[in-house]
Amino acid sequence: MRAVVERTTSETRVRVKLNLHPGEPEYSISTTLPFLDHLLGGFAKHGRFGLEVLAEGDHEHHIAEDVAITLGQALTRALGDKRGIRRFGHALVPMDDVLVLCALDISGRSWFSSTVGFRYKQVEGLSTELIPHFLESFAREAGITLHLRLLEGRNEHHKAEAAFKALGLALSMAVEQVGGGIPSTKGVL
Numbered sequence: 026m027r028a029v030v031e032r033t034t035s036e037t038r039v040r041v042k043l044n045l046h047p048g049e050p051e052y053s054i055s056t057t058l059p060f061l062d063h064l065l066g067g068f069a070k071h072g073r074f075g076l077e078v079l080a081e082g083d084h085e086h087h088i089a090e091d092v093a094i095t096l097g098q099a100l101t102r103a104l105g106d107k108r109g110i111r112r113f114g115h116a117l118v119p120m121d122d123v124l125v126l127c128a129l130d131i132s133g134r135s136w137f138s139s140t141v142g143f144r145y146k147q148v149e150g151l152s153t154e155l156i157p158h159f160l161e162s163f164a165r166e167a168g169i170t171l172h173l174r175l176l177e178g179r180n181e182h183h184k185a186e187a188a189f190k191a192l193g194l195a196l197s198m199a200v201e202q203v204g205g206g207i208p209s210t211k212g213v214l
Contacts, residue, residue, distance in 0.1 A: 026044070026045040026046050026103045026104065026105075026200065027042075027043060027044040027045065027075070027103050028041075028042075028043050028098075028099045028100075028101075028102035028103040029041070029042045029043075029099070030043075030095050030098045030099040030102060031095070032091055032094060032095045032098075034087075034091065036082050036083050036084065036087040036091070037080060037081065037082030037083070037087050037088055037091040038080065038081055038082065039078070039079070039080040039082075039088075039091045039092055039094075039095045040077070040078070040079045040080070040095075041076075041077070041078050041092070041095045041096050041098075041099045042075070042076070042077040042078075042099070043074060043075070043076055043096070043099040043100060043103050044074060044075030044076075044103075045074060045075075045100075045103050045104075045200045046200075046202075047073075047074070047075035050069065050070070050072075050073045050074055050075050050076075051075055052065075052066055052069035052070065052074070052075065052076040052077070053076075053077045053078075054066055054069070054076065054077070054078045055078065055079055055080070056078060056080040056081075056088055056089075056092055057080065057081055057082070057088060058085055058088060058089065058150075058151055059149070059150065060148065060149035060150055060151040060185075061088075061089055061092070061151055061155075061159070062078075063149070063186070064156075064185055064186060064189040065078060065092075065096075065189070067186055067189045067190045067193065068189045068190065068192055068193040069193065070190075070193070071190045071193040071194050071197075072192075072193030072194060072196050072197040073193075073197055074193070074196075074197070078092060078096070080092050080095075085151065085152060085155065086152070086155060086158075089151075089155045089158065089159050090155075090158065090159070090162055092159070093158075093159040093160070093162035093163040093166070094162055094163075094166045095166075096163055096166075096167075097162065097163045097164070097165065097166025097167035097168075098166050098167075100166075100167040100169075100196075101166065101167055101168060104131065104200065106207065106214075107131060107133075107207060107208065107214045108205065108206065108207055109202045109203065109204050109205050109206065109208075110131060110199065110200050110201065110202065110203070110208060111198060111199050111200070111201045111202075111203045111208065112130060112131050112132070112199055112208040112209075112214070113128075113129070113130050113131075113198075113199055114127075114128070114129050114194075114195035114196055114197070114198035114199030114200075115127065115128040115129070115195050115198065116190075116191040116192075116193075116194035116195040116198070117191070118187045118190045118191040118194065119187070120178075120180075120183040120186060120187040120190075121178075121180065121183055122177065122178040122179060122180050122183065123175070123177060123178030123179075123180055123183040123184050123187045124175075124176040124177040124178060124187070125141060125173060125174065125175055125176065125178075125184065125187035125188050125190075125191045126172075126173070126174040126176055126191065127171070127172070127173050127174075127188070127191035127192050127194070127195040128171075128172045128195065129164075129169050129170060129171045129172070129192075129195050129196065129199055130169060130170040130199070131167075131168070131169050131199050131200070131214065132168070132169065132170050132214060133168045133213075133214045134168065134170060135164050135165040135166075135167070135168050135169060135170070136164065136170040136171065137157075137160060137161040137164040137165070137171050138171070138172045138173070139157055139160065139171075139172070139173040139174075139188075140173070140174050140175050141156075141157070141173050141174070141175040141184055141185075141188050142175070143156070143181055143184065143185075144179075144181065145181055148181040148182055148185055149182060153181065153185075156185050156188070160173065160188070160192070171192070173188050173191070173192070
């Protein structure tokens, strides 16, 4: 359950290596956007994924979007036909004043819904509009249904970080091997 995906456009160069079940999870992330690196580090660490991301580009929007696209494609490739996975995952993550709920379904049908909003235009140097855009782009490319709910809190850094950690935890649950068949009454995902 691993994949390497590269994406090269006139705006960016991105390489993502994802291992969903490493022996000992390690991550190395360099996107030129330090706060995005931090968020992806929390996603990998708490999801217990092996993750390498190397990205560069002409603009923060293009870099964040293309990393999300490439990570979503890597997840799809790593899962293959999705045989034996749990499929559904959820997590509740507190970070000081913030409480975020994440629920997802690796259904092959993309949907993104979030109430994690931001009061300021930037957090730690990253445009806050890129955070939901990243998550939506990831969900679309991965073919997952992703719901995030801010249940409590105001700290902008904590909201973003809790959302990515919750995503990692929920995804880790959903990709867990629990059987041999396709987890769908339809027989396909």
